[in-house]
Amino acid sequence: MELYGFFRSSAAFRTRIALNLKGLAFDQVPINLRANEQRRGDYLKLNPMGTVPTLIDGDIVVDQSLAIIEYLEETHPEPPLLPKTPADRARVRAIAMDIACEIHPINNLRVRRYILHDLGHDEKALETWMNHWTKLGFDGIEPMLAGDPRTGKFCHGDRPGMADICLVPGVFNARIYPSFDMTPYPAIRRVFDNCMKLEAFERALPERQSDAV
Amino acid sequence: MELYGFFRSSAAFRTRIALNLKGLAFDQVPINLRANEQRRGDYLKLNPMGTVPTLIDGDIVVDQSLAIIEYLEETHPEPPLLPKTPADRARVRAIAMDIACEIHPINNLRVRRYILHDLGHDEKALETWMNHWTKLGFDGIEPMLAGDPRTGKFCHGDRPGMADICLVPGVFNARIYPSFDMTPYPAIRRVFDNCMKLEAFERALPERQSDAV
Known part of the structure; x- marks a missing residue:
């Protein structure tokens, strides 16, 4: 492939x-x-x-x-990257999409460029923009993880899956600006830390790729 | 439900x-x-x-x-709303997500509000913003439909499915501003017209809902 x-x-x-x-x-x-x-x-x-x-x-x-x-x-x-029952699969897909459809598209490179170059804002306004959408998303995801007994070492149980796959790059993006406060998100941070102990996640890191500059 | x-x-x-x-x-x-x-x-x-x-x-x-x-x-x-083979299912999911992840989140109500109220732009700038992201998306989806023999009356074959379900609301959003030119998208328009002949789509229209104002 x-x-x-x-x-x-x-x-x-x-x-x-x-x-x-x-x-x-x-x-x-x-x-x-x-x-x-x-x-x-x-x-x-x-x-x-x-x-x-x-x-x-x-x-x-x-x-x-x-x-x-x-x-x-x-x-x-x-x-498997998805659990077995339709209800559990829906939960994992929804968490994945809460990141992939609600946070990431709005904070994407091409949108950031439009904010700077087409709308003429400065880096400070862009930082406020990005932190705003990340916070809205993480404020929703945190209670979904912390308040559901199906959350385990990972977003769903003790095996990494589709939700973790979206969460980890989402946390990396959240950290682009040190002004983004990760303190209110202990469940997200815990899952992130558990993921980053795994070689599959570590080897996928941006800086580990051949085109990294 | x-x-x-x-x-x-x-x-x-x-x-x-x-x-x-x-x-x-x-x-x-x-x-x-x-x-x-x-x-x-x-x-x-x-x-x-x-x-x-x-x-x-x-x-x-x-x-x-x-x-x-x-x-x-x-x-x-x-x-079924998805076809049978993994390759065909991937095609339908990808078209659905090309709309649901690339166009819709950026043109959503809460983002439009941020552009107007937080960034202080006027309706004209918002119109340019929305048309820009819709055009980028439709410019990609049109050749995916027109250039693939798997496209039929609908996005995939002759039965409506997940891609059509995303395309139709996407076309409604594209038409919010009459300045958006639908002429370059004959395949999208044809699929849209075929969908709107079906009662399942017609009955789901915004103006047909009890909370419509």
């Missing part, structure tokens, strides 16, 4: 963790978002949305990190 | 379509986003993220529209 990604993309980071947890080998093709390589004609032919990551599995091309993770789950079921 | 939603929320709109396509009866509980009812203490207990929709199925509570749709697909498999 081939994964088109970018070391700093948190969506690509998610798929690297998933591939590692599944024990799947993959080659990485770097697409430099800072140099706008995702808008190059050859990449747009592969992924017309111009987003990373894109997974290539033989002649199958999949975009969108969560669609890639569901695809890996269906084609390589072991170890 | 009970669906907490808001007539104008496109995420709630998606789940109404899915429930209708599955032929499932449900009661609606209106949460007025314009009056910030989603931040009320009793609702936050149900859904700490303060988002709509939330589905209640007995003692099971699910947030996030796509997690709700996956839950309905697992608990009520017929008629």
Whole structure:
């Protein structure tokens, strides 16, 4: 398999963790978002949305990190990244999407660029913007983790899965600005720390990738 | 089942379509986003993220529209909203997420409010913002539909599914500003028109809901 990604993309980071947890080998093709390589004609032919990551599995091309993770789950079921019952699977998918649909898209590189360059705001306003959306999201996720007995060492039980895969890059993004206060989120911090003890997460870190600068 | 939603929320709109396509009866509980009812203490207990929709199925509570749709697909498999093979399922999920993760979160009510009230921009700047993100998304989705033989009457084949469920509210949002040019998107328009011939979509329309004003 081939994964088109970018070391700093948190969506690509998610798929690297998933591939590692599944024990799947993959080659990485770097697409430099800072140099706008995702808008190059050859990449747009592969992924017309111009987003990373894109997974290539033989002649199958999949975009969108969560669609890639569901695809890996269906084609390589072991170890599972989703629990067994529909109710538990819904809980894990919802936590994953609370990050992937409510925090990440609004704080993404292209949106940050628009705030700075098109709307003409300064770095300070951008910092307030990012911290605002992260706080709204984490304020929701923290009680969902702390208040549910299904939370274990990880977001759901004692095995890492799709929610943890989204949470860890979400915490990295939250820490971009030291002004973001992680104190009110002990459950998130605990799960994060447990994830980072695992080689599958550690090996997926942005700074461990070949295109890291 | 009970669906907490808001007539104008496109995420709630998606789940109404899915429930209708599955032929499932449900009661609606209106949460007025314009009056910030989603931040009320009793609702936050149900859904700490303060988002709509939330589905209640007995003692099971699910947030996030796509997690709700996956839950309905697992608990009520017929008629299916996802195709059979992992590759085709990945295609449908990715198109759904291209809308639900790349366009909708950035153009959401709470982000629009932030642009106006916190960043101090006018309606014209907001219109440019919304059209910009919709265009970026539709520019990607159009060739994914037009250039793939798996596209039929609907996004995938001749049966409506998860991608159509996201596309239709996406087109409604695109049309908020008449300045948004739909001409470059014949495949999106054709699928939209085919969906709107179906009672399941028509009955889910914002203006058909009891809380519509």
